[in-house]
Amino acid sequence: MKMINIFNFSSVKKDERLKKADISKLKEDCLADKEYMNEIVALLNENIEEFYETTAISIKAKERFSISRAAHKVRNGLEMVKANSLLDYLDMIQKECQHLNTYDNISNLISGFKNEYIAVLNEIRKQINELDA
Numbered sequence: 001m002k003m004i005n006i007f008n009f010s011s012v013k014k015d016e017r018l019k020k021a022d023i024s025k026l027k028e029d030c031l032a033d034k035e036y037m038n039e040i041v042a043l044l045n046e047n048i049e050e051f052y053e054t055t056a057i058s059i060k061a062k063e064r065f066s067i068s069r070a071a072h073k074v075r076n077g078l079e080m081v082k083a084n085s086l087l088d089y090l091d092m093i094q095k096e097c098q099h100l101n102t103y104d105n106i107s108n109l110i111s112g113f114k115n116e117y118i119a120v121l122n123e124i125r126k127q128i129n130e131l132d133a
Contacts, residue, residue, distance in 0.1 A: 020116075020123035022082035027131070029080070037128050041121075044077040048117060055110050059103050067106060068097040083120045089113040 023037070030036040051074045058066035071090045078086045093109045096102045 020083065020085065020120045021127065023124060023127045025082065026080050032131065034128055034131055040077075040080070041124055041128070044074075044081070045121065047074050047077055052110070052114065055106075059107055059110075062103060064097040064100075064103075064106070068094045071097075081120070081124055083124075085116050086113060086120055089116065 026037055026040060030040065051070050054070040055067050058064070058070065071093045075087065075090055078090070089109055089112060093106055093113070096106045096109065
């Protein structure tokens with residue numbers, strides 16, 4: 001049985017792939033203001049929650065274009081924190097949305113996204129807390 005790599009790592013350096021997230025761009029954009037960074041992360045979290053709600057409804061309604069739009073909406077926030085694994089999930093979700101009757105695959109990808117997001121969010125919070133050290 002041939003193993004298929006579901007993540008597209010070709011554009012990401014090896015060291016960056018090993019991190020769940022990297023807040024260096026967020027830190028730069030927020031001038032290292034922890035309070036502002038936490039507000040941005042809270043906004044990202046709200047957008048992710050909205051993504052979950054929208055995709056759950058859209059899967060039931062079999063509206064694949066709504067799923068793709070919802071995935072696109074959270075992309076910029078994830079790029080800001082360099083959550084490469086989550087961006088890969090979004091790529092796969094959007095590719096599945098181009099095909100008919102792939103709602104089971106999309107549901108599985110969203111489930112994987114949710115699990116990965118928990119780890120990414122923990123990493124983001126850890127990196128923000130380490131700014132004082």
